[in-house]
Amino acid sequence: MLLLLNKSSGSRETKAVLLENNQLIEVYLGEEEEESIAGSIYVGKIEKFIPALEAAFVKLANGENAFLRMKDIKVDYLDFFSIKKLQEGQKILVQVKKESVGNKGPQITTNIGIAGRYTVILPFSKSIGISRKILNEDDRGRLKTIGRALKEKYGIGIIIRTVAAEISEELIYKEVENLYDKWKEIAKNFKKSRKPKLLYKESDSDEFIIREFLRAEVTEIVTNDENHREIIRKFNQKVIVKVIHGDVFETFSIDEKLREVLKRRIQLPLGGEIVVDRTEAMTVIDVNSSHYIATESHEKLSEEINLEAAKEICRILRLRNIGGIVIVDFIDMKDEKNREQILKTVKTEILKDRNRVEIYGFTHLGLLEMARKRTSKSLDERFTHICPICDGRGRVLNPKVVIERLKREVEKKPPKAKEVIIKLHPEFKDFIDKEELKVFFKTEVHVHYTHIDPNTYEIAWKI
Numbered sequence: 001m002l003l004l005l006n007k008s009s010g011s012r013e014t015k016a017v018l019l020e021n022n023q024l025i026e027v028y029l030g031e032e033e034e035e036s037i038a039g040s041i042y043v044g045k046i047e048k049f050i051p052a053l054e055a056a057f058v059k060l061a062n063g064e065n066a067f068l069r070m071k072d073i074k075v076d077y078l079d080f081f082s083i084k085k086l087q088e089g090q091k092i093l094v095q096v097k098k099e100s101v102g103n104k105g106p107q108i109t110t111n112i113g114i115a116g117r118y119t120v121i122l123p124f125s126k127s128i129g130i131s132r133k134i135l136n137e138d139d140r141g142r143l144k145t146i147g148r149a150l151k152e153k154y155g156i157g158i159i160i161r162t163v164a165a166e167i168s169e170e171l172i173y174k175e176v177e178n179l180y181d182k183w184k185e186i187a188k189n190f191k192k193s194r195k196p197k198l199l200y201k202e203s204d205s206d207e208f209i210i211r212e213f214l215r216a217e218v219t220e221i222v223t224n225d226e227n228h229r230e231i232i233r234k235f236n237q238k239v240i241v242k243v244i245h246g247d248v249f250e251t252f253s254i255d256e257k258l259r260e261v262l263k264r265r266i267q268l269p270l271g272g273e274i275v276v277d278r279t280e281a282m283t284v285i286d287v288n289s290s291h292y293i294a295t296e297s298h299e300k301l302s303e304e305i306n307l308e309a310a311k312e313i314c315r316i317l318r319l320r321n322i323g324g325i326v327i328v329d330f331i332d333m334k335d336e337k338n339r340e341q342i343l344k345t346v347k348t349e350i351l352k353d354r355n356r357v358e359i360y361g362f363t364h365l366g367l368l369e370m371a372r373k374r375t376s377k378s379l380d381e382r383f384t385h386i387c388p389i390c391d392g393r394g395r396v397l398n399p400k401v402v403i404e405r406l407k408r409e410v411e412k413k414p415p416k417a418k419e420v421i422i423k424l425h426p427e428f429k430d431f432i433d434k435e436e437l438k439v440f441f442k443t444e445v446h447v448h449y450t451h452i453d454p455n456t457y458e459i460a461w462k463i
């Protein structure tokens with residue numbers, strides 16, 4: 001597996017792409033404009049205590065006045081920094097719980113949590129929490145034991161997230177080790193700081209992205225940022241790292257590959273095709289075998305196409321970051337077993353997804369029903385907007401209807417007109433017979449196929 005990291009000039013953010021056999025596996029294109037500060041850790045300055053509210057206002061590095069409840073400050077926290085009593089003007093280590101809304105400032109906490117993919121470590125807590133979404137009792141027991149061992153080792157509280165149930169224990173231990181190192185660095189920097197300052201931001205740090213994407217299967221990394229090499233080596237000593245000049249995504253034609261994924265119709269190797277349609281409420285995916293084969297092998301081929309489609313659909317959901325309800329209409333099969341096989345394939349494939357995917361199984365009409373959670377924008381939302389020509393319906397007027405309208409209008413020709421210039425969309429080339437039009441209009445006709453909207457036409461008379 002090949003990992004590409006790209007930092008375009010003028011951007012602070014690193015984008016990442018995973019490729020396997022030259023095929024896109026996963027993409028991260030950054031968080032875009034609206035930056036979230038939730039989860040960010042700051043050195044703040046206590047501006048004022050408000051006894052009536054049992055709270056304090058804390059000034060952050062971005063100038064905002066954040067709201068901190070006094071009951072939120074635990075003894076463990078004060079002990080850790082050897083603080084006897086908090087005072088106005090004093091520095092304080094805080095994390096943003098909720099971003100500011102309107103003229104209400106951000107809400108902050110001193111109960112710091114540093115989140116990884118599988119766990120969150122809580123340096124000022126002793127509790128062990130297992131995600132409620134993990135239902136299997138064996139998993140819960142196993143993860144609880146891991147949690148206890150980690151609490152013992154580092155003297156911290158820990159939350160085990162849902163995805164942890166599906167990965168190896170080593171990954172959990174390794175992640176907590178990284179998070180703990182991170183925490184030590186934050187605490188060290190806090191002790192050194194004198195003024196309000198941002199100490200940690202989880203979403204856009206290069207380290208966060210590299211850690212998230214540096215899977216065990218990655219054998220080679222190509223980047224255009226020399227600084228990445230050092231970060232990569234923190235996590236992996238052996239992986240090949242190449243630093244190139246210029247745009248990495250351009251070198252590997254990533255834009256082209258993304259365009260492929262965004263297509264409505266996607267061809268499958270065995271001759272099938274999937275058609276992806278998004279409505280306001282859900283995404284509907286249709287699986288077709290593009291050519292009908294009326295033989296015994298038809299059923300077998302359908303089954304194979306369905307399995308191929310199941311894999312591709314999971315890849316598309318992941319890459320396009322499609323959220324919400326997803327309905328898939330597979331090719332009809334007689335054999336009930338094929339449905340089971342499809343379910344099995346989908347269940348395996350969604351493990352590659354960072355986001356939670358619920359599979360509800362087949363409905364009465366034989367449609368596969370699932371739902372995918374997401375927090376960030378879909379690729380469609382990032383790269384496309386509603387078509388201004390068809391207004392998102394995906395359909396335009398039948399050329400015959402447009403030509404009928406055109407004819408009616410040309411019939412009302414001004415008395416002295418000798419020539420008419422008609423502009424139409426190039427699609428009309430096959431529908432227009434110029435000689436016939438000349439006879440019909442009893443005038444000289446010029447047709448240009450330069451009009452951009454297939455629903456309309458342009459007419460100009462020459463006198």
Ligand SMILES: [Zn+2]
Pocket residue numbers: 387388389390391392393394395
């Ligand atoms: Zn359109």
